[in-house]
Amino acid sequence: GAVVSQHPSWVICKSGTSVKIECRSLDFQATTMFWYRQFPKQSLMLMATSNEGSKATYEQGVEKDKFLINHASLTLSTLTVTSAHPEDSSFYICSASPRLAGSPYEQYFGPGTRLTVT
Amino acid sequence: RKEVEQDPGPFNVPEGATVAFNCTYSNSASQSFFWYRQDCRKEPKLLMSVYSSGNEDGRFTAQLNRASQYISLLIRDSKLSDSATYLCVVIFTGTASKLTFGTGTRLQVTL
Numbered sequence: 001g002a003v004v005s006q007h008p009s010w011v012i013c014k015s016g017t018s019v020k021i022e023c024r025s026l027d028f029q030a031t032t033m034f035w036y037r038q039f040p041k042q043s044l045m046l047m048a049t050s051n052e053g054s055k056a057t058y059e060q061g062v063e064k065d066k067f068l069i070n071h072a073s074l075t076l077s078t079l080t081v082t083s084a085h086p087e088d089s090s091f092y093i094c095s096a097s098p099r100l101a102g103s104p105y106e107q108y109f110g111p112g113t114r115l116t117v118t
Numbered sequence: 119r120k121e122v123e124q125d126p127g128p129f130n131v132p133e134g135a136t137v138a139f140n141c142t143y144s145n146s147a148s149q150s151f152f153w154y155r156q157d158c159r160k161e162p163k164l165l166m167s168v169y170s171s172g173n174e175d176g177r178f179t180a181q182l183n184r185a186s187q188y189i190s191l192l193i194r195d196s197k198l199s200d201s202a203t204y205l206c207v208v209i210f211t212g213t214a215s216k217l218t219f220g221t222g223t224r225l226q227v228t229l
Contacts, residue, residue, distance in 0.1 A: 043122075044162065046218075049216070093161050107217065109162055112161045
């Protein structure tokens with residue numbers, strides 16, 4: 001149980017275009033979803049936290065107008081990278097929790113999406 | 119100073135060796151501690167939680183020293199399949215269960 005999928009697993013796009021990444025919890029209802037970014041040889045950095053039906057809470061330094069997060073259902077969250085630039089190339093990973101943010105830890109990670117912007 | 123610091127390695131050890139990693143964290147108001155394993159180009163996977171009394175899971179032993187603000191992971195009888203990056207993760211008090219990751223320590227087990 002507790003499987004999280006992401007789609008696509010990798011994507012190459014041209015500079016200036018937008019890319020949407022989907023994160024789905026397959027066998028549980030994800031009350032909270034998290035989006036992380038990992039640059040090569042660096043740690044995972046939390047970008048934003050979203051509770052179903054609410055606006056996402058973004059971490060300091062993450063542009064909310066550039067990284068649009070939608071968590072409209074209990075099994076799906078999307079991250080849209082708008083007007084992507086080469087510096088946005090990274091490994092984007094989502095995680096999902098059946099609990100509200102602030103409740104005891106329980107997160108399940110998706111397999112990640114590798115974005116390359118040319 | 120980073121909130122969670124690890125020696126990036128790599129640690130190159132022969133099969134069967136015992137290897138230990140340390141991780142230090144900057145904020146004493148820390149709630150929970152974990153070790154994750156991440157294979158190349160894959161998502162992190164929970165290896166084990168770290169408890170104040172120390173805990174063991176097969177060949178893996180985790181220890182927490184709150185006074186010195188460090189966590190350790192000991193791997194005995196290393197296997198080739200243990201080759202991966204080991205991430206130290208801390209949940210700091212008052213951060214709504216936010217996972218703060220270290221940069222990871224790379225382990226390469228060789229024949």
